Amino acid sequence: MRYFPVFLDLESKTCLVVGAGPVGRRKISTLIKSCAGTIIVIDPGAKNHPLLEDESIQLVNRPFKPGDVDGCHLVFACTSDHEINQQVTRACRRKNIWCNTATDPDQGDLVLPAVLERGDLILAVSTCGASPALSARIKKELASRYGPEYASLTTLMSRVRKHVLPMGLPQEKNQRIFHAILDSNAAELLKKGDRQGLHRLLQSLLPSGAHNHIQEMIHALF
Ligand SMILES: C[C@@]1(CC(=O)O)c2cc3[nH]c(cc4nc(cc5[nH]c(cc(n2)[C@H]1CCC(=O)O)[C@@](C)(CC(=O)O)[C@@H]5CCC(=O)O)C(CC(=O)O)=C4CCC(=O)O)c(CCC(=O)O)c3CC(=O)O
Ligand SMILES: NC(=O)C1=CN([C@@H]2O[C@H](COP(=O)(O)OP(=O)(O)OC[C@H]3O[C@@H](n4cnc5c(N)ncnc54)[C@H](O)[C@@H]3O)[C@@H](O)[C@H]2O)C=CC1
Structure with missing residues (x-):
């Protein structure tokens, strides 16, 4: 495998995006959604884009300087100028900072x-x-x-798990319960908005000790 797949927790981390064209803005949008701490954006020509008005953004309207990477945990080089993106990756390499580059992937440390x-x-x-x-x-x-109902299914599975694991059943029994729900038509019921159907389904698949939590498990899923 050429790259190591991973999901990063960027809360309270400082990220830098150099170049806020369409490609840089895609990175900024994902950073905002994943609750990164501070997001510094450097671009001499950044226009008044709604994305850049987010409170987590510090916009710097001038060209990149190598010292800009200081104190950053993760950097994205997103200009369309290979030479500038290389300056960014070199500055990061000197300081052991993780860097992604939009133009020359092989020179960066990660791809999105x-x-x-x-x-x-x-x-x-x-x-x-x-x-x-x-x-x-x-x-x-x-x-x-995998439609939007899978967001609800994921929430449901997490709640089921939260109630079933503390019951102290053998691991294979837990596994059987979780897989039985996933083998059922739970996703379809969520998609159709069939609250009662889902309630009945969970009653038939969950151990009786978890039945009094079913309301809580399906709360606000519809
Ligand atoms: C290596 C990587 C570096 C990185 O950015 O991390 C990289 C590099 C480059 N992309 C280029 C082109 C395009 N990139 C897209 C779209 C996306 N590119 C993304 C990631 C990555 N792009 C990383 C590897 C990901 C992987 O291997 O899968 C996505 C998945 C995520 C994101 O950007 O957020 C996002 C999908 C968003 C979505 O729909 O969800 C399209 C769009 C399309 O099809 O519409 C095109 C045109 C079609 C084409 O060229 O294929 C070029 C050449 C530019 C040129 O021609 O000058 C380079 C440079 C090079 O390859 O040298
Ligand atoms: N990784 C990916 O997903 C993709 C990568 N690409 C590559 O990414 C590059 C960037 O794409 P776009 O956003 O469409 O380009 P763009 O040209 O629209 O935006 C680049 C931005 O970088 C800024 N910039 C220029 N010099 C700078 C400097 N010295 N310091 C800071 N900012 C500077 C510009 O003002 C501009 O806003 C393209 O050249 C292309 O090769 C293209 C498509 C997808």
């Missing part, structure tokens, strides 16, 4: 996947730089297979 977000279910597709168009295509296919 195409991301489908369904609440806490995140489907990320990468071709390790081989074909971003293929990643985007597969993401689109996944979006039609």
